[in-house]
Amino acid sequence: MNTYHVQHVHDGRPAAALPPDRALHDQAVRTVLSWSAPHDAAADEIAQAGLLLTGAARVVADTVRTRAARLPEDDGRRLFAELILHEADTSLTRPCTNLHQVQGRARLIRALYERLDRLDAATETATTAP
Structure with a gap:
């Protein structure tokens, strides 16, 4: 029995229907950045983290865009x-399979969220200005 749901987005842009799950992304970023050596996590965990962070980076980048x-x-x-x-576009074209690359992807997500916060502040300022 499947316990997940597939959501179809007509325009093909996941960020259009689903906002980034910042809490999940922050947790994944902190976890990956806490690994100090490849033996801190199994190879399959590193690969799975790479896939998760790549998907997260794409969603956040789309929101920033x-x-x-x-x-x-x-x-x-x-x-x-x-x-x-x-x-981000350049980075996301490269594979993300080892600890160094996965941690780079985590840092990219942090940078994207920092930019998103600044854009949100700019939008709020623009809408509240007289």
């Missing part, structure tokens, strides 16, 4: 978001 698009093209916050998104 959507929020950045709401800002004017000449806004510096949008420029910085586009820079981190370029870095």
Whole structure:
């Protein structure tokens, strides 16, 4: 018996229907960054963490992309978001199979969330300004 549900998103963008699960992502990032040597986790755990963090990075990057698009093209916050998104896009094309790569993916997620927080603050400021 399956205990999971598949959600179909018509436009193919998971972030459009599901916001990032920040608590889960933070927990995974902290766990992966706490591993100091490859023997701290089994090879299959490292590989599984790589898959989880890759999926998380894609969802957060998509959310950052959507929020950045709401800002004017000449806004510096949008420029910085586009820079981190370029870095994310480049990073996400590479495999994530060893501890060093998985920890790099965890750091990427932290950077994406930092940018997302700044974009959210910019959006809030813009909507509350007179």
